[in-house]
Amino acid sequence: MGQMEQDPVQAIAKRLKMERESRTWSLADLAERSGVSKAMISKIERSEASPTATVLGRLSGAFGLPLSVLLALAEREQERVASHREQPVWTDPETGYTRRAVSPPNSVLELIEVFLPAHVRVPYPASAFAFQHQQIWVLSGRLDFQEGTVLHHLSEGDCLLLGSPADCTFFNPGTEPTRYVVALTRR
Amino acid sequence: MGQMEQDPVQAIAKRLKMERESRTWSLADLAERSGVSKAMISKIERSEASPTATVLGRLSGAFGLPLSVLLALAEREQERVASHREQPVWTDPETGYTRRAVSPPNSVLELIEVFLPAHVRVPYPASAFAFQHQQIWVLSGRLDFQEGTVLHHLSEGDCLLLGSPADCTFFNPGTEPTRYVVALTRR
DNA sequence: CAGATTCGTCTTCTATAGTGGATAAAGAAA
DNA sequence: TTTCTTTATCCACTATAGAAGACGAATCTG
Numbered sequence: 280m281g282q283m284e285q286d287p288v289q290a291i292a293k294r295l296k297m298e299r300e301s302r303t304w305s306l307a308d309l310a311e312r313s314g315v316s317k318a319m320i321s322k323i324e325r326s327e328a329s330p331t332a333t334v335l336g337r338l339s340g341a342f343g344l345p346l347s348v349l350l351a352l353a354e355r356e357q358e359r360v361a362s363h364r365e366q367p368v369w370t371d372p373e374t375g376y377t378r379r380a381v382s383p384p385n386s387v388l389e390l391i392e393v394f395l396p397a398h399v400r401v402p403y404p405a406s407a408f409a410f411q412h413q414q415i416w417v418l419s420g421r422l423d424f425q426e427g428t429v430l431h432h433l434s435e436g437d438c439l440l441l442g443s444p445a446d447c448t449f450f451n452p453g454t455e456p457t458r459y460v461v462a463l464t465r466r
Numbered sequence: 467m468g469q470m471e472q473d474p475v476q477a478i479a480k481r482l483k484m485e486r487e488s489r490t491w492s493l494a495d496l497a498e499r500s501g502v503s504k505a506m507i508s509k510i511e512r513s514e515a516s517p518t519a520t521v522l523g524r525l526s527g528a529f530g531l532p533l534s535v536l537l538a539l540a541e542r543e544q545e546r547v548a549s550h551r552e553q554p555v556w557t558d559p560e561t562g563y564t565r566r567a568v569s570p571p572n573s574v575l576e577l578i579e580v581f582l583p584a585h586v587r588v589p590y591p592a593s594a595f596a597f598q599h600q601q602i603w604v605l606s607g608r609l610d611f612q613e614g615t616v617l618h619h620l621s622e623g624d625c626l627l628l629g630s631p632a633d634c635t636f637f638n639p640g641t642e643p644t645r646y647v648v649a650l651t652r653r
Numbered sequence: 654c655a656g657a658t659t660c661g662t663c664t665t666c667t668a669t670a671g672t673g674g675a676t677a678a679a680g681a682a683a
Numbered sequence: 684t685t686t687c688t689t690t691a692t693c694c695a696c697t698a699t700a701g702a703a704g705a706c707g708a709a710t711c712t713g
Binding site for chain 1 (some may be wrong): 473475476478488516517518519520521522523533534535537538539540547549550553568569575577599602603605621622623624625626631643648649650651
């Protein structure tokens, strides 16, 4: 579970102050750019107030950041490099299907490299990846991706943005192994 | 500019209602799970109130989602497939440095594929990518990545999570072209 | 040293976020 | 139909978010 399931006020306070000071803006500067009073910004930065969505929107706008990114930055605080040999790998002994967790743990943004042998089919229930932003990018080979009732034929270099949660299937229709990336925002 | 630079109240309202109804929860159900009164949830879903960070934290917690993910879901709503040939590519005529925007436009999560010829150096000012969550993953070849005062030697398969904004330099120390991915959360 | 800025916090006040309970509307079961 | 249940919205009230300006401390400027 992410740390944001408790009160996010502390993390937001810290991040907001960091964003402001890294730009060497005073409270008055940020107040002018965002339209939020400096008294309120001061309170928020000291965790003495819980800002509304409207105010958070104005503040993130002043920084040129989408609100979700500002909060993602507030959430994370972890290690940095995941070298290739440290990256956890899992292989299905039956099919040879292989997943490699490329990104450092607890990343907001997660990259997963998958090797899908020829003619192998991998089902994915909707519940397994529901409510995550997710993309599939084919590095090499071909991939038939069934998303609910829609079938996508993806070739080398294609990138698909997943839509609403649905039962999915990965299938390699070719004779060569397919290598693709799953990029997603982690819960 | 992302759509969250205006008031995010509408988008949050829509997304929240969608999350609740997709779970077939009543207002009372969500109120019990989140600790937020159903009157307030009703107001938020009808865009008649701007929820505080504290309340948003409780609601996203009830859904089992980090707050940043909930808002990222609220932000996006766009096209789906970017086929390889549609993806915009830019090449530096002098060095041969090539960037390909893999992800569909306006994605919260953006994938960029870069080809860096041997011995080529690419500087990157802090302002160009500051305050975005960003990772670098080497697909092939080697990459020396200077981040402020820190120098990272990355080899094939390595993935680096970028830290605080700093002036950076990409350098290919090898004799072969380097191919790497920049994954980031877009503004 | 005085005088003028600039900084963050504190004070006062208003607008509204948030709660608990009442109410209305729509079904379901009798 | 009537009655019981479940749904969401409305009402009255309290807590607090948010604005505008005052204040004291620190840093320039001469």
